[in-house]
Amino acid sequence: FSYDAQAWFGRDYDRLVIKAEGDLLEGKVPEARTEVLWGHAFAPFWDTQLGLRSDSGGGSERRWLAVGVQGLAPYWFGVDAVAYIGEGGRTALRLGAEYEVLLTQKLILQPRVEFNIYGQPDEAREIGSGLSNGTAALRLRYEINRQLAPYIGVEWKGKYGATADLARTAGERTEESRWVAGVRFWF
Template sequence: MDHSQMDHSKMSQAKPRQSNARKPAAGQPVKDQSSMDHSGMDHSQMTMPVPAPAVPAPMSQQQPMQGMDHSQMDHSMPRQLDSTKPAGEQPAKDQSGMDYSQMTMPPSAQASSGAKPQQAMTHGTGEAMGSMQMGPMQGGKAPADARDPNAYGEGTRHAKLPGNAMMDDMPFGRVLIDSAELSRGDGEHGQNLDAEAWYGGDYNKVWLKAQGERTGGRLESLRTEALWDRAFAPFWSTQLGVRHDTGGGGSRNWLAAGVRGLAPYWFDVEATAYARPGGEFAARFDARYEVLFTQRLILEPQLEGNLYSRADRGRGTGTGLSNIEFGLRLRYEIRRQFAPYAGVTWNRRLGSTADLARARGEDATTFRAVAGLRLWY
């Protein structure tokens, strides 16, 4: 306890605390405290001494607080309360009399405590907070003298420039003759054709296909399709349209629905289902892959299969999986648009289709050598 702060002038005027104990009557001796009988004392009326409140040390003797800039603090005499103001509007003070309403936290202390910097943070009354002026906010209308955003183009507005950009709706097309070849094997020779063409944009195309086989001067089969191609995912599209078959009897028409795309590991895959009046169904599967020995020398294996729900003696097809054909062609691209090739094909008829072939005196399995050209433009 710092006795230097005590007022000794008032100590002499302080009255001693009155005791509730009865004073001894006149003429009775006063007992010593050590021999006082406590059995008759009323403890409920006793009061414990209250320690005096601790008086903080002067500011000059206090330890500096970490992170606080004492150069911004007001060490002058504590301000007196304004008697003209109500008690609720008096500035907040602690026991030492310091006025914290005008204190501001330095930027270094704000950074260490995580607080956002403020220009003049006050903890005064609501009137002071309401009188704070906010800085300029973003948004709103541009000034009248603002620069035109199109002024850099000297008045030129945005417009389409044909031929200078590949837009999603820009149409383009291609014609591909994948194989125009001569075939020879088992004492027979013939010609085969596999071609396709399409025209349209990135998402919608018109697709035409043609595949036929001619043997011994007679058209064995010719399949033509007209399809609408619609992209639904990267490298994949659906195909809807019609199919027309000729050769080997009367013509036949089918409705076609399938999918075509580039499978993982660069397999070119095509699967199509067909239906015609009377409840007849068919399906076709085709898969190809390119093995690049060099940028010009390319080996292309191909696997194709056909399936029918009904037998067609005119065309020599039975029910179920009718045939599987495997081809292997090696081409040399003199140019990308012009590539001669040579290869072999193996065709195996299955099930009732093989029975129909044997009934006509034909073999169920044929092996042929082929040579031809691959063209596109």
């Protein structure tokens, strides 16, 4: 079981943003990321974000200071770019982009990519420096109404560079594909 959630509370200009992502495998959480951010609009469709990130699950727990932007680039590309500074001089960068292709007024195809880059290795969490991992996803959702939209899709995950080397040494796979299904909602 995997989860990927984002929620915000507040108004258009200032809001509390919560992002959470992780996996649940045989009753354990091998990997999870939770972010609590303050978002402030600085231009139409663009927010700056400042807050904290916590990595938990397998290995040592890590805490990070997060600074980033999230918004809609020209031609309606959703962009999420966040830089992290952690304990012991650790640095990281997460870049994500998505796009919505309207097949009909209610049927929407959404390609999405995300990449994680780390400044130095963290062997306790099986992360190498440089481009660490990436995800490419394709989701098809049906909007029953604007507030409720179930979706199905496929997701490809890969580990790269030194992170892939650490995974191979531990006897783990460096690539995986999986089917996804979920519900997108807001109120």
